[in-house]
Amino acid sequence: MSTSFRVKFEPAGIVTEQEPGTTIGEIASQLNVPIRADCGGKGLCGKCKVIVEPSTNVSPLTEPELDILSPDEIKKSFRLACQAQILGDVTVTIPEQMADSREARGKTGVKGRYPLAPMVERIVLGRDELPEPKDSVLVDVVSWVTGRAAEVAGHEVLIEDLGALRQLSRPGVYDGEITLVNHLKRGVTAVLPGSRVKSLGLAVDIGTTTLAAYLCDLHTGEVMASSASVNPQRRHGEDVISRIAMADSRKDGLEVLQGLVVEGINYLLGRCVEEVGASSEDIDEISIVGNTTMERIFIGFHPHGLGVWPYLPLLSSAIDVRAEDVGLRLNPGTNVYVFPVVSGFVGGDTVAAILADKPFLRDETCLIVDIGTNGELVLGNRDALWATSCATGPALEGAQISCGMRAVSGAIHRVELDPSTGTPVCSVLGDGDNIAPLGICGSGLIDAIAVMRKMGVLLPNGRLKEGMPGVICDEKGVGREYVLVPANKSATGKDISISLRDVRQFQLAKAALRVGIELLMKYSGLKEVKRTVLTGAFGTKFNWKNAVDIGMLPPAAVSGEVLSLDNLAGVGAILALLAKEERERAAWIGKNTKFVELATDSEFNVRFPQATAFPPMK
Numbered sequence: 001m002s003t004s005f006r007v008k009f010e011p012a013g014i015v016t017e018q019e020p021g022t023t024i025g026e027i028a029s030q031l032n033v034p035i036r037a038d039c040g041g042k043g044l045c046g047k048c049k050v051i052v053e054p055s056t057n058v059s060p061l062t063e064p065e066l067d068i069l070s071p072d073e074i075k076k077s078f079r080l081a082c083q084a085q086i087l088g089d090v091t092v093t094i095p096e097q098m099a100d101s102r103e104a105r106g107k108t109g110v111k112g113r114y115p116l117a118p119m120v121e122r123i124v125l126g127r128d129e130l131p132e133p134k135d136s137v138l139v140d141v142v143s144w145v146t147g148r149a150a151e152v153a154g155h156e157v158l159i160e161d162l163g164a165l166r167q168l169s170r171p172g173v174y175d176g177e178i179t180l181v182n183h184l185k186r187g188v189t190a191v192l193p194g195s196r197v198k199s200l201g202l203a204v205d206i207g208t209t210t211l212a213a214y215l216c217d218l219h220t221g222e223v224m225a226s227s228a229s230v231n232p233q234r235r236h237g238e239d240v241i242s243r244i245a246m247a248d249s250r251k252d253g254l255e256v257l258q259g260l261v262v263e264g265i266n267y268l269l270g271r272c273v274e275e276v277g278a279s280s281e282d283i284d285e286i287s288i289v290g291n292t293t294m295e296r297i298f299i300g301f302h303p304h305g306l307g308v309w310p311y312l313p314l315l316s317s318a319i320d321v322r323a324e325d326v327g328l329r330l331n332p333g334t335n336v337y338v339f340p341v342v343s344g345f346v347g348g349d350t351v352a353a354i355l356a357d358k359p360f361l362r363d364e365t366c367l368i369v370d371i372g373t374n375g376e377l378v379l380g381n382r383d384a385l386w387a388t389s390c391a392t393g394p395a396l397e398g399a400q401i402s403c404g405m406r407a408v409s410g411a412i413h414r415v416e417l418d419p420s421t422g423t424p425v426c427s428v429l430g431d432g433d434n435i436a437p438l439g440i441c442g443s444g445l446i447d448a449i450a451v452m453r454k455m456g457v458l459l460p461n462g463r464l465k466e467g468m469p470g471v472i473c474d475e476k477g478v479g480r481e482y483v484l485v486p487a488n489k490s491a492t493g494k495d496i497s498i499s500l501r502d503v504r505q506f507q508l509a510k511a512a513l514r515v516g517i518e519l520l521m522k523y524s525g526l527k528e529v530k531r532t533v534l535t536g537a538f539g540t541k542f543n544w545k546n547a548v549d550i551g552m553l554p555p556a557a558v559s560g561e562v563l564s565l566d567n568l569a570g571v572g573a574i575l576a577l578l579a580k581e582e583r584e585r586a587a588w589i590g591k592n593t594k595f596v597e598l599a600t601d602s603e604f605n606v607r608f609p610q611a612t613a614f615p616p617m618k
Helices: 024-030 063-068 071-075 141-153 162-168 232-236 240-249 253-275 292-299 348-357 442-455 500-524 544-549 568-578 580-592 602-611
Strands: 005-010 014-018 049-053 078-080 090-093 120-125 178-183 187-193 200-206 210-217 223-230 283-290 319-322 335-338 366-371 375-380 385-390 411-418 423-428 471-473 479-485 496-499 531-535 561-564
Touching: 005 024, 014 024, 024 090, 024 232, 063 078, 120 141, 120 283, 141 162, 141 178, 141 187, 162 187, 178 283, 200 253, 200 292, 200 348, 200 568, 210 253, 210 568, 223 253, 232 240, 232 253, 240 253, 240 292, 253 292, 283 292, 283 348, 283 568, 292 335, 292 348, 348 366, 348 375, 348 385, 348 568, 348 580, 366 500, 366 568, 375 500, 385 500, 411 442, 411 479, 423 442, 423 479, 442 496, 442 500, 442 544, 479 500, 496 500, 500 602, 531 568, 568 580
Parallel strands: 005 090, 200 283, 283 335, 366 531, 531 561
Antiparallel strands: 005 014, 049 078, 049 090, 120 178, 178 187, 200 210, 210 223, 319 335, 366 375, 375 385, 411 423, 471 479, 479 496
């Protein structure tokens, strides 16, 4: 008989029995206990700090823990959840700042009405008696119902979906009116009792970090409600590579990841219908966009092929699946339309952004920059479209930054230089004034780097200038961190600092984005950009002029009109949800956008290290 030990998670009060040698992170994942794991459980990010008591009932401290945890934290029984293995009964306390909350900001500013030509219709049939056999000819129920529906709709109606057939077979269905949800491609997807004329659709953007949902009226084309939350897959790593590794390394990895994203969508779905006083039975179709990995995991396709050369997707075309087959809490046969992709690294979210902005209808050269955990770039006009993806990494989402966090309450999101004092002034997200900061998000990091350059604290090569106010040096006199907010003014009681390692992480991200834009312009043969669109949850929130000053965006990319548009990917998902011709356009975009592969590009490898340096400040 195997030995098991009691593990209790606080403040949730969740208790479980687990075998010795299991890490606290693995146990938390099994129980859906929200602990951050920005690095995918590799012991690199330090975001999974927990308090474990008694400390004698867990494995010895590992090298990553000795590197990350301070002597004071070790004394207080802090451990990294991804490293500490249970050896006895323990209580695990998750500090508030380490909990992975659902809160997400951005992506919910999409409003208005959009062109309408939906793929679904509702057909209401009045009460009628079942027909009796005539001349020894038997008529089945389906033929009787579809015949009546065809008379009402004016075209052929088919019922072949198993879920709809099961609904039609229920007792009492014919005692009154019935409503058929008819999909123009798949036939009847639901049979509902009574007259149910309300028809809604849900457009979903599956971001690596953030999920967003938009509830739309399929009669008017209006966006009725929107909601966003953190992607719960995040506890298994901040980027797609971590998610692919998770699917590869665990037998149930794909099942866990797919279940988490569906759980997140069901949560947003529930919030949206509750807000407008509707029911999940009122939703007749869903459209899904995301990068290629996110879309494929949602469907239940294993993403292994996206993590190995030549990074090919299983399918690049759009896919229609049933809600029941992916676990969505809707009428079982509800159609779920998943966007086509361009390549393994340029996914349906980029196709949706192109669909929303429509550079293929413009004469002037347009650049779309969608910055997040990945950086997707699109360049072109009516003559041709070019796209690429650059590994900006999770630093711009606040991950793998020592005091980094997502753009939620308590995050420093803007940093400015006070001209009278020559010191930085921080703005913090949240309701109310004088909020003490918990950490810094991506937009704040860009500003902080720019301000540090202006102050002379940060040198062109990324070193911190020793002797400057706020710079803390190690025992060898090397500048290791710059204190942005001192401990007595932070919500954590600790300094909020930009470390030398943070600067290095940022340099990698900004170099990847800059070189990606430069090479896209070179290979497309387009010399100037007349219109630049910044989009995405992060892309619309940062100060792009600061990004130019520190070499993140090349001047040629912002020489024309610069616009910040809230989540073009979400808008594209809405367009395809509401109008069938937009799906035809999405298919065209997926097939005709030319992909530039940077991973094996020799010139990228030459330019990249040069682009990590910061340009002279003007």
